Amino acid sequence: MRETEHEAEPGKRPLGVGMVGYAFMGAAHSQGWRTVGRVFDLPLQPVLSAVCGRDGAAVRAAADRLGWASAETDWRALVARDDIDLIDICTPGDSHAEIAIAALDAGKHVLCEKPLANTVEEAEAMVEAAERARARGQVAMVGFNYRRVPALALARQMVADGRLGTLRHVRLSYLQDWLVDPAFPLTWRLRKDRAGSGALGDLGAHIVDLAQYLVGEPVAGVSALTETFVRERPLLDGASSGLTAEGGTATGQVTVDDAAVFTGRFPSGALASFEATRFAAGRKNALRLELNGSDGSLAFDLERLNELSFHDHTEPATSSGFRRILVTEPGHPYLEAWWPPGHGLGYEHTFVHQARDLLHAIATDAQPEPSFAAGLSVQRVLAAVEESAEKNSVYTPVASTPVTV
Amino acid sequence: MRETEHEAEPGKRPLGVGMVGYAFMGAAHSQGWRTVGRVFDLPLQPVLSAVCGRDGAAVRAAADRLGWASAETDWRALVARDDIDLIDICTPGDSHAEIAIAALDAGKHVLCEKPLANTVEEAEAMVEAAERARARGQVAMVGFNYRRVPALALARQMVADGRLGTLRHVRLSYLQDWLVDPAFPLTWRLRKDRAGSGALGDLGAHIVDLAQYLVGEPVAGVSALTETFVRERPLLDGASSGLTAEGGTATGQVTVDDAAVFTGRFPSGALASFEATRFAAGRKNALRLELNGSDGSLAFDLERLNELSFHDHTEPATSSGFRRILVTEPGHPYLEAWWPPGHGLGYEHTFVHQARDLLHAIATDAQPEPSFAAGLSVQRVLAAVEESAEKNSVYTPVASTPVTV
Amino acid sequence: MRETEHEAEPGKRPLGVGMVGYAFMGAAHSQGWRTVGRVFDLPLQPVLSAVCGRDGAAVRAAADRLGWASAETDWRALVARDDIDLIDICTPGDSHAEIAIAALDAGKHVLCEKPLANTVEEAEAMVEAAERARARGQVAMVGFNYRRVPALALARQMVADGRLGTLRHVRLSYLQDWLVDPAFPLTWRLRKDRAGSGALGDLGAHIVDLAQYLVGEPVAGVSALTETFVRERPLLDGASSGLTAEGGTATGQVTVDDAAVFTGRFPSGALASFEATRFAAGRKNALRLELNGSDGSLAFDLERLNELSFHDHTEPATSSGFRRILVTEPGHPYLEAWWPPGHGLGYEHTFVHQARDLLHAIATDAQPEPSFAAGLSVQRVLAAVEESAEKNSVYTPVASTPVTV
């Protein structure tokens, strides 16, 4: 078979990667692993050792296509392999906890796609496993890839540098529209047993993580409404891939939310509003955020991911205004390795940056961010959202009991 | 003294207008009354008969400046004048009910600035007075001027025409930043006894009215957070005008909200989110709204008031997208009377359009919209917001008991 | 008849205005004259004394509608009236020179719509008349109203303050689309004998004036292409108004350009490009400009006239970018008199500002800008454009021989 990307650069310590799952997220992660060493100077050389999936023929085809040296059909076999140092989990949320805990307990580093888990309990167990493993020198990271959009990494820097002063408003929405058509079938993402929740866990998890990352604080409490606009959909004929699929004539119940709208507070006093939906016709991937502080404001839209909008409120009123920073300068986060100014990056580059940062963390024995604890923190906010939605939207504090290890 | 605009065009029935208050809103209404007959064909000729304010010298100067034929220092005297057919109330909210009810009872038509009143009780009394007066052939209207932004009138048409299908999401925010500076003084707008509430009644009233206008339904219930970020401010030195003022060294309590964030539901199932704030640094007058339906979406920002953004979800995905309609075509609402395409209008034109529609209603003995009942409906939503905010954000249905007359 | 706006405010010297022409431009100028004293503190009180047009009934109706105290059917009679101090010329270009010179020679101040004239020779004669009149204390001004868009006045300030450093590129286009439809009829604007030229004189004149105003230098030379895309159009049935009209079945020759594209140089070294067209489908009034200098850049689009885009090239690359200045702050040009920040102005306000500046110039016996000499300077550029277009686009220096008086 074709050998690709699976031998280390001379003089660099190799790091064997085994990936579970090879659909949308698996393809994106593969692109990250393949590319990272071609662009960034790395302390470790990732080797795409094996990809794992239940269907033997399909996973072998995926290995060939995506550049993995071998294929496995049982994730336990993958975890048991000596040539594999890191398990990259790209499966639906219902299997995250089991795989991640087993991998950590087997001595592997772990990268786990978001959301960390389908329940707080699972997430807590994962954090415990990660902390045990950390004591042994392993690391665990959750794949909130949007932290690695250069514009958002820059936004975090600007907040941390005090460019916004005291934050007053934190406003995030993640709007998609792929469920507007009631004929769209009942894929796994619409089943609570597989996905945990709907727009909330899929899209809401991203904006809750980003809010906490950018503000530098956990959400203190929330008040929420959720809704399922289309409650019955055609059952799926055969396999679905990514966000497109076709359905048959039989129908089944949608058991997750189509949309979640919630407000909240941060400990330091800022008000927050969140909206996650798959029913915003015309919005394809509109993760939009705005931060308003006493000294400045930021705005961002993932549909224009190379841009960050910044208003400096300390400037004279007659010459101030939101400026569009094209986040493609060599001095911007991650950009030292890419193209000249103005030659924009795309969605998949977040996975290259994620791989880069994880490899540096492993090489320096540092805890990569976002940690499983950060993933748990998001999970707790999602749980509070669901609780508030069930309790007539009453303001629901987010649990913050420290995890016992 | 200079005679201006106060004699009727030959062959047209004159309508004497008496305005109470001459600050920011009074100046805007004056511009509306002066201009409407120069641009639109009117069934009645408005005559700027008198303006009223407590300070005699100041009100006489305002009359000269703004084009009113005479000045009064007592609104009761104004209401008593035979040459005045319509009372235009541009005072702070605490005097709306008393003046409006007296004027209606005296047989005058009434235009009352928004919000209709400072409490639901006042608003209910006003609606009763308006209904009694309506039976006598008088009309009463509340000044939610943004309904007369051509782009928003067009938006209403498009929703009513079914271009959006079933509405799923209604998202409005009204963001300003004039309170970001903690040195901004304690003007009447920051005192509950004068203004009733803060961002909620001032900005929130606009977006609640627009939401109900555009959707064509009242809000069913809300869940809310409010906040006062800066609780003490310098007391005012002398007079303030409009939204700018200077303060002294003594300070006083801010007794209204700086910001209100709330979610809600419409009877037909759409989810709503609202945000009103004076603390969004860099946003000057950002009344922004988005509607997402099963067949299309709309977006608008008052900072670009000549534009309406429309996505037609029934078009092929490969050629669809949000289009920027420049709402300056002769076929657009109100535009038949103005300039050629692309020659944009401004904020003040909403008051010209408001005057036009009110005059047509009077001439045809029709109820103008928004009626006092519409104003009361907004007031009830604001009351529900305050109640929810006090009750830990619990979802609070909006009262809908019909007004008894 | 209705008396309006035609008596002076007490204590203020009145200035009688007589306007010739009452179509699109006449309506816009009327709005300016009526409104200016209601908004700005003026040293003189404009009185709308008389409007003039050849059709007696029509001009009387226009006087009533637009607020003029009387009507005249012969401009010579208007010029002869003692109660008129200023002649405001809003006719097509072929009559500008005759009326303006007669008015100046009769001792009146003159405001003349752009373009100043249909030929350089006429414009030269007008400048001579203006200079003679200036010696007698009269003033003459040409109506390049876009200089009074607040964003463009701010742009001029920023260039003059050195915020852009040395200018390298000056890029202006004025794009409209009302001739795209070949069925649009042959109005006066499409006849060389009336309009002088097509897009060039109508739209090109504006951008040439703005370029010279913003740069602070005359254009040194040009190289040009012009084109008439639709050479035959239906003859006009009856009257046309503004930019809309309907045609019959007979057709006639279009004798002006539909579009002009030209490049040029400024004496200080900047390269310029210009484009004027009525064939840019979807662009309604897109007067767009960009200036690039060694220290910064500006960008503007008249379709968003309340905004100026500014890039400060002296800032760190990682936080710089084009900022959108909402030109509605009290400190911005003309804005001290209008509404709070973010409450935008429209097209017609340029005429209010023009009236304000002209009245101040008259009151202080100062030369208002743009002078007839500035109008002549534009005319010479337009002539050079036409000459270059006839001579195979060869670079054609703009004549700069000083006018002899």
Next chain:
Amino acid sequence: MRETEHEAEPGKRPLGVGMVGYAFMGAAHSQGWRTVGRVFDLPLQPVLSAVCGRDGAAVRAAADRLGWASAETDWRALVARDDIDLIDICTPGDSHAEIAIAALDAGKHVLCEKPLANTVEEAEAMVEAAERARARGQVAMVGFNYRRVPALALARQMVADGRLGTLRHVRLSYLQDWLVDPAFPLTWRLRKDRAGSGALGDLGAHIVDLAQYLVGEPVAGVSALTETFVRERPLLDGASSGLTAEGGTATGQVTVDDAAVFTGRFPSGALASFEATRFAAGRKNALRLELNGSDGSLAFDLERLNELSFHDHTEPATSSGFRRILVTEPGHPYLEAWWPPGHGLGYEHTFVHQARDLLHAIATDAQPEPSFAAGLSVQRVLAAVEESAEKNSVYTPVASTPVTV
């Protein structure tokens, strides 16, 4: 050494690629070759056989970094290798002709970076070599990668489908700002002997090619101005990479243009304007274009490369406007293989698409576009621009004599 990407997928015919040059363009091409088979279904498997450069250590490091199986220091040796089927030329323009002709004559397929050559004569010789090679079953392609931006491929489809009707205006500019600072050193791109020309050949070549591609016709003639704003710059200390470099204290002459502004005509009657500059402060990679036709218009900006703006002029005026098509739908060009809607692509993806289309052409023995003849056609326009600029901007027809073979 590390083996990467240089063995074929089982069952697929391998195609050995040898690349000359490994700076900015070499890195971008490498990313294309490495990724194309991971994303697209290919008829041939590209194998990254060897990269070539004069500095042995540097080229070996580049091979390791960029994923090439071996390194060569003499392009003639590369061309002579049996395992190499395609030569990919990523060197400065002065060596394109020699390498390309030798490679074609040696029986290799050739991909040559733009501009095709530094002179028309060289380009003609290259076309002749390509035509000789074509007869033997080889193909030659020039690397105008922007044709493979999905939004621009879509634009071409829409023009070809008649969505724009008869074209009236074609307006392109390519604005960068990396030479604004006079301390930027004299890299090879500023030396006529290496680069042929400055902004004209580097940026102007792209927009001329795109104009001809989108319109579907060659430019008929041009009228041009060029300028070198900063004529002396620091000599380069050591190596430069990409568009960033540092200079020393000695200076040298800039022998190319900093900017070129030109107008033109298309045979079918459309007017064109072009601008290429490296002096537009704040514009990083602003390749912007607009097409206006009788039935619609398009607009595009490379700084927002996932978007195409389209105005459909056949729609009712009241609901039409420029729509922002997010070119990320599965039905859009190249998008079937990438991410879900709204998950944008970046600059480098154009090279993946270029590789894909070239491989399909080779596999089906079809002529890939843009051919060397297309590259020559651009070269002739550039030559006409230079001729016009030297001849006082006189309109200069573009030579169209067919190449003799």
